[in-house]
Structures are given as C-alpha cells and as structure tokens.
Amino acid sequence: MLIKIKRGWEKPESAVTPEHLFWNRRQLIKGIAAGSILAGGTALLGGDAVAQADPSSSLYPFKKNDKYKAPRPVTPEMLAATYNNYYEFGSSKRIYEAAKALPLRPWEVKFSGMIEKPFTLGIDDLMKKMPLEERVYAHRCVEAWSMVVPWSGFAMKALVEMAKPLAGAKYVAMKTFMNPKVAPGQRAAWYPWPYTEGLTIEEATNELTLLVTGAYGKPLPHSMGSPLRLHTPWKYGFKAVKGVVSFEFTDKRPKSFWEELQASEYGFWANVNPDVPHPRWSQAQETVLGQDEKVPTVIWNGYGEFVAHLYKDIKGEQLFM
C-alpha cells in the first residue's frame, strides 16, 4: 500500500556540500579560481572528467567583465550544479547524473528563419567567433528560489549580429535538442517538446542577454544546460532555455514550452516582479540556495537600469508572468 517513490533528496550524504563550503564564501571563490578547495567536490561533480573531455575547456576561464553586479555572493558551485530544473531528464531537481547521458559533441547549432542566409555552425566554431567573457549574474527561478553564478559565455547581441536578421524579424525562437533516447522526459509525447523559448530582438540584443557555455570558470556541467544555454537575469529562470540547438528569427511571437502548458502561470515575458504573484504562490521573497533566511525579491531582479526601458511602450501585456 505504501508507494515509496525515491525522492530526489534521498541521496547519499556525500552528495551534500560540506558545511564550511556554505559559509566560507571568500575562500570558496578564491578556491574555485585556484581549482583547489573543491577538489573533493569536483570528483563528485565529475567536473574533471567533463572538463577534460570538452574540447572547449582550454578556453576557460574567460576574461572577467565586472560591469554587472550581483546582489549577493556567489552560490557554492555544488548547489548550482546539482539543483536544477531540466525536465528533459526528470521532474525532480536532482538530474545531475541523468543529464550526463547527453552527448555534447558533435553539437550543431542551426540558424534559420528571417536571416540573410540560413547556416549551421558547430559549437566550437561558434565559440571561436564570439567575444567570450565571464559575468556574475543572479538567477531567479519562478519557484521563488535564487542563486548567483559566475557565468561564462558571450553577449547574445554578437550572435544576432552574426546571423544578420532581416528587417522584418521581430523575435528569436530558441530550441533545446530533441533526443528522447537519452532524455527520458521527452518520451512523454504529449508535452510540446522540444523546449522552446523566445525573446524579442530588442531583448536578445540587450547588453545583459548572455548565451552561456560555462560557469565557475569551466564548461557548464550537463545539468546546467551544456553546451549552450541562455541567461536573461531580469527574467524568471524558465526563460533560460538549455541545450540550445536552434535559433530561428521570425516575425511571429514564439510560444514557449511553459506557455503552451499553462499560459495562465508562465507567460512569454516572465519579467521578475515581487508584486505580481504566481497564481499559486507569492513572488515577494526568494530563498537563496544554501541560505535559510529569505530575501525580498526586487523588480527586474535588480537589473532595471539596463532593461526597464525595453518595456516602456508595451501596453496590454502581462509583462510579469
């Protein structure tokens, strides 16, 4: 009668960040740079193996760009890498192991739609063309938790310029890989796989919008969306599509994965706003991963000076859902 379904958190104790990693942040950040303090942790995270197998690993760490400030210290890598929504690999947060099944090379990225000439580019060639840099950004999940991560990647603006969109292109639709063989979640054929997200061209070319290839000074772990994912720090995390294989430029607003599933809860704009609750919970506060106390959520997740102007003239839209 008792249905015991193993829950994500029933993990061996070793899967947990040692206490000192929670609290000794300074040393932690220095340690990440020196690659030392997480030695125990990286073995568990498989970071070494992943980094070595990844042909881009020699490019890391990228040059730091300190222009953008995060509101809090960097989240321990162990937490950021092992607490993830990646429904392709399961509906719990513990998909770290399962996600490793995804082959990361070859990884072709397709550019299509309203651009001068459609083309396809391997991820390593793409990275060679892009201005690689590291930025520390906050990430606010729609589920009212947050983290701060040193992301490595490049401004999406550079990618859009390379793609040469036609004048009529208004949106960029991005799609995740489709491979139900390794991604069991995608076998549930009634969901609108592959995961799709979209931005307006103005959003995509905003200086904040980052396409991410790495974090913590090395290639992304599978769980965080390797080899290519989006990060728009003023929007809820579900906009940050992972495992991207396609950029399509279009004049029609793309319907994103979650919008398709539940438009009343997850909209196209998804800008962070503490005063607009999710229908099932308040967005006024957020839990900082690894920290007991909640902190107040800030409009635009604190990045208003860079993005608020994008929305000045948009009327009659649910900008914060």
Next chain:
Amino acid sequence: MAPWQDSRGRLAPLKAIAFAALFVPAAWLLYGYLARTLGPRPLTEIIHASGDWAIRLLFVALAITPLRQILGWPGLIALRRMAGVAALAYAGLHLSVYVADVSFDLGKAAREIWLRSYLTIGFVALLALIPLGVTSTDAMTRRLGGKRWRRLHRASYAIAVLAIVHFFWQSKLDIREPVIMAGLFLWLMAFRLLPTAARRGGAMLAAMAGLAVLAAALAALIEALYYNLRVGAPLARVLEANLGFANGVSPAAIVLAATLGAVAAGAARAAFLAIARRPGTGARALAPAARA
C-alpha cells in the same frame, strides 16, 4: 491503552512495530534537516515529504477495512486508528513547516492560504482531520458509540478527495503520484459500495479483481483527461502510453499492480487455508497460526 498494547494492556508486537515505523519518516527528515542533507531548500523538501506521508497514511487508514477482508486478516484493524492519527500529525507538520517557510509570518501564511485555492483546499482537509483525530481517544470512541463514530469518520473519504485535489493542483509537470493516489482511492471506495453480504469469500475477491482493472483504467483516463485539459494532448495518445513501457511504468500500471497484488495475496491465503483445512494434509498444523 497505549498505542503498542492490545485492549487488555498486553504488548501487541504488530502495533508496536507499526507505531515505531510511523516515526521513521519524521526522524529521517529531522536528521536530514540537522545534517543538512536535504539539499539547498530543506524546508521545501520537508513540506513535500510531510505532505506525501500525510496522504499516504490517510490512505493506509482507508485501506485497512478492505484489506482486512481481502487478506482475511481481521487483526489489521488495530492499525487503523494509528495510521489516521499519524496522517493528521504529518499534515500538522506539513502546515507547521509551511509556516516556518514563510519565516513564521502568520499573517502571510493566512493570506496565502486564503488566496491560493490549492492551499485553501489543503487547509480545509487539515481542519476536517482534526475532529477525527480528537475523537480517536479510547474515551471519545466510547462516548460516541460505534455507530456515530463510524458516521463521523466517514468524513475521511471526503478528506481524501480534498487531499488528492490539493496534490494534483500543486503539481507542476509530474502528476504520477496524484494519479496513482486517485486510482487507489477509487478502488478502496469501490469496496465500500459492495453490499455487506458480498464483502467476503471468493466472490468478493473476484469482484475486487475486476474493480482493480476498472480503477486502473479510470486512473489512466484521469491522467489522459488531465493532460487533455491542460495541454490539449489527444486522449488517445496519453492512453496509448499505458500500453507500453516506453515512458516507464505508467501510474495506471502501478495502480493495477498494487490492487491486483492485494487480491492475489488474499486469494493465495484463502487457497492455502482451503488446503490446510483438508484432513490429512501436513499443512494442517499451520492453519491455526494463519487464522490468527
């Protein structure tokens, strides 16, 4: 009598073991909280785990009556009250940790419960569980008398429905567990629809086997309807997924396995007793033990 004693005050091993087992999930969560093994959002984990245990224990309580008959094990009744009270306790833990998670801001907790329908439903379920818990002491049971007590405690059926709705509603994408719960609930309720005279023997077992298939089919239908209404998925496509294992074991298959498994266990026991009672079989010596 203490939870580990029978009505004559003697130690009852089955009750003692069950009583101790009821503390295991809570102890595990407490340990996990203190040892920081619950991940980066420990309170959220406890909210989910305690909710799971509240509904599971409620279902254990609801399963006792059918299982006594199906398994031919009247002694199970000793566990019903314990399971029901434990369901209330885990639901209480669930709410308490929710309150802790909003930083003990009672005003905010109350506002949230009022504003979010799925929380309102959970709250009504919890409120309704309280009188059932309070009337579960020996003295209260005696004071109410069997008939009134039973009538009052039929509220647990409605509470289970509320809990299932709350479970569905809080789900994001994964509705496996609520679908399983809904299927099991239908089967447990179906038993109660059998005429009293039909609640015994081989005919009852056959009926419960048939109802097991029906409950599993309805679980599949509930799942398909959910996806149909929510995502517009074609009913046939979701139903079809039950026919293979490409998506893993379907919730309907789990309902079928659990319910048919119970019937099969009951049938095996009945068959064993039938053989054991036949004169001259060696198994006879075992029969009294099996009957106890």
